[in-house]
Amino acid sequence: QTINDCSKVIDFQVEWCPPMLDKLRKVDRCLRVLENVTLQNEENNMYLLTYREGVIVDTLIRLFKVCDSELTRYPVYSMADKESVGFVIKECLIAILKVLINLTHDFNNKSFGSAMMGGRQGVVEATLHILLQTPDHVPDEQKFDIIVLALILLINFVEHSDTNRKLLIEANAPSDPDALFEMTQPVSGVSALVRLFYQQEELARTEERKTDAILDGEQKPQASSQEEFYEETVAMLLQKAGRNMEHTLVAAYIALLLGYLVMDNKEFELFIRKHLPSGNFNVMLTVLQKFFNFMTLTSAAGSGSSRGIKATEMVIKYLSESDKMLQQT
Numbered sequence: 001q002t003i004n005d006c007s008k009v010i011d012f013q014v015e016w017c018p019p020m021l022d023k024l025r026k027v028d029r030c031l032r033v034l035e036n037v038t039l040q041n042e043e044n045n046m047y048l049l050t051y052r053e054g055v056i057v058d059t060l061i062r063l064f065k066v067c068d069s070e071l072t073r074y075p076v077y078s079m080a081d082k083e084s085v086g087f088v089i090k091e092c093l094i095a096i097l098k099v100l101i102n103l104t105h106d107f108n109n110k111s112f113g114s115a116m117m118g119g120r121q122g123v124v125e126a127t128l129h130i131l132l133q134t135p136d137h138v139p140d141e142q143k144f145d146i147i148v149l150a151l152i153l154l155i156n157f158v159e160h161s162d163t164n165r166k167l168l169i170e171a172n173a174p175s176d177p178d179a180l181f182e183m184t185q186p187v188s189g190v191s192a193l194v195r196l197f198y199q200q201e202e203l204a205r206t207e208e209r210k211t212d213a214i215l216d217g218e219q220k221p222q223a224s225s226q227e228e229f230y231e232e233t234v235a236m237l238l239q240k241a242g243r244n245m246e247h248t249l250v251a252a253y254i255a256l257l258l259g260y261l262v263m264d265n266k267e268f269e270l271f272i273r274k275h276l277p278s279g280n281f282n283v284m285l286t287v288l289q290k291f292f293n294f295m296t297l298t299s300a301a302g303s304g305s306s307r308g309i310k311a312t313e314m315v316i317k318y319l320s321e322s323d324k325m326l327q328q329t
Contacts, residue, residue: 001028004059010066015076016085027063031095032225038102043101049113057103057117060096065126067093068134072177075137080158085308090138097130104156111160118157118164127153129174132196144246151253159311165261168198169268190258194275197254201287204247234247252312255284258313259315262322269322280326281319288316 004022014020037044048056067089071273076086093121132151135143157164175193176184224287262269292312297308 003027003034003078003114004055007059009062012052014066014070016070016088021085023270024092026089028092031092031099035098036096038099040102040105042107045105045107045113047257049116049199054116057120060100060103061117061120061123063092064096064100065122067096068126068130071134072136077139079141086137090142092147093130093134094142094145097144097146097153100255101149101153102152106156109160111156114159114164115161118161118167119292124154124167124171124189125174127157128171128192128321132192133174133177138177144250146248148253151250151257155253155257155260159258162265165265165268167209169271173298181309188275190261191229191275193254195259195271197251197258197284198255199302200247200251200285204251207244207247211277235282248290248294251287255288255291256312256315258284259288261316263318266298280323282323283317285319285323288312288319292316306316 006027010020010024010027034048038048071086071089071093074084074086074089076090081087100117104111104117106114108309127150131147131154134150135146138146154168158168169191170191173189175186194295258272262272292309295312297310299306
């Protein structure tokens with residue numbers, strides 16, 4: 001109720017005066033509570049989704065689109081910035097993303113939340129915008145988080161919903177802000193996703209080569225002692241491995257998303273293949289296998305999700321068999 005009351009005055013034409021920012025901060029605090037009570041909790045999720053005919057869904061989606069739009073106007077580039085308009089909007093947007101992810105989580109291979117939200121006007125397009133352009137308006141330290149949250153939400157939308165898959169297939173990517181006054185053809189969301197996949201996959205391979213160079217002794221850090229040399233080498237390896245894993249994770253999530261889109265739909269499969277440089281899923285399968293191995297390893301170490309492992313394995317199997325069938329024909 002607090003979220004509904006505070007957000008009534010927040011719209012696309014809002015002037016961010018101090019009282020308005022206080023309301024958004026209050027919404028943010030309430031959302032953090034909601035995030036905790038909706039995390040993998042089917043009963044709480046259903047209560048919120050059905051409360052007063054889904055009023056919280058309407059409110060969250062409106063705020064979601066407003067924060068997405070406003071962050072473009074009020075970018076924030078420093079983690080030290082805790083007071084600006086952009087900071088308050090950014091924090092609220094991240095909180096909304098996390099709650100929407102919880103509410104679209106599936107239980108027993110069904111997701112009432114994703115079916116309910118995915119079809120709301122502009123939601124898929126706003127999520128694509130957050131994935132593809134919002135990272136340009138936040139600090140470097142939060143770009144990865146924003147990208148992953150947006151990808152998880154899109155995956156939740158399409159994992160069990162044919163209707164949402166069609167919406168994403170038909171969606172256009174956000175227009176290039178640097179080409180607003182040029183006559184350009186709309187770019188499909190799938191095309192933008194494929195481009196981002198190959199960009200992240202290439203960045204992952206670049207970081208991997210840098211790591212190999214360190215191990216081969218091609219990039220020796222300046223150190224005053226052998227001990228410092230080893231310490232600095234380990235630090236560099238961890239830094240490179242972290243960057244490599246971030247790019248690999250983003251590429252893997254995109255591959256999962258595209259994998260769900262083609263599942264049991266030859267029309268969508270052909271559409272996506274047309275956007276792949278090689279026309280096959282070889283590169284995506286390589287990335288997904290790395291992701292699968294990583295999750296299996298972390299699961300064996302006591303963390304990670306067996307559900308995520310099974311879902312990834314299913315997509316790998318489907319894409320592999322699709323490529324084999326194509327080769328046979």
